[in-house]
Amino acid sequence: MAYDEVLAERVRERLEPEGVVAKKMFSGLTFLLQGNALANLYDEGLMVRVGKERNDEALARPGAAPLVIRGKEQKGWVLLAEETLDDDVLDDWLAWAMDVTAELPPK
Numbered sequence: 001m002a003y004d005e006v007l008a009e010r011v012r013e014r015l016e017p018e019g020v021v022a023k024k025m026f027s028g029l030t031f032l033l034q035g036n037a038l039a040n041l042y043d044e045g046l047m048v049r050v051g052k053e054r055n056d057e058a059l060a061r062p063g064a065a066p067l068v069i070r071g072k073e074q075k076g077w078v079l080l081a082e083e084t085l086d087d088d089v090l091d092d093w094l095a096w097a098m099d100v101t102a103e104l105p106p107k
Contacts (some may be wrong), residue, residue: 003028003041007082011041014094035107038097045082048097052076058096063089076100 008029012022028042032096039048047067050058052075060066063084067077072077 003043004045004082007046007085008041009089010085010090011039011046011094013096014091015039018098020098033098033101034104036101036104038101041092046080046085046093047077048080048093049100050076050078050096051100054100058082 008022012030015031015033016022018033020031020038023030023032026040028040030037031039031041037049039046041047044094051059055078058078059066063081063092064078065081067074067079085093
């Protein structure tokens with residue numbers, strides 16, 4: 001199953017003006033800021049970087065679930081339920097991911 005093209009376009013519209021590039025990788029579409037992944041859209045949904053220190057805060061929000069890859073929770077990332085991503089909610093999550101990712105050194 002492929003990622004949701006409509007959601008991909010919504011994310012692109014918000015992030016590309018901020019200098020974020022989209023690249024097909026990790027079995028989906030990854031959004032990169034200065035070479036660092038800030039979000040990835042794949043068949044299970046949209047995952048966003050939230051930072052390890054704010055992981056619990058992010059998981060307490062509606063629609064957020066732990067990101068589990070190969071049986072291991074990926075702290076600092078959450079998986080978002082697509083049905084919760086109206087425009088305001090999507091904007092908020094992407095702003096959070098941009099803030100966290102902007103603090104990382106460029107790759």
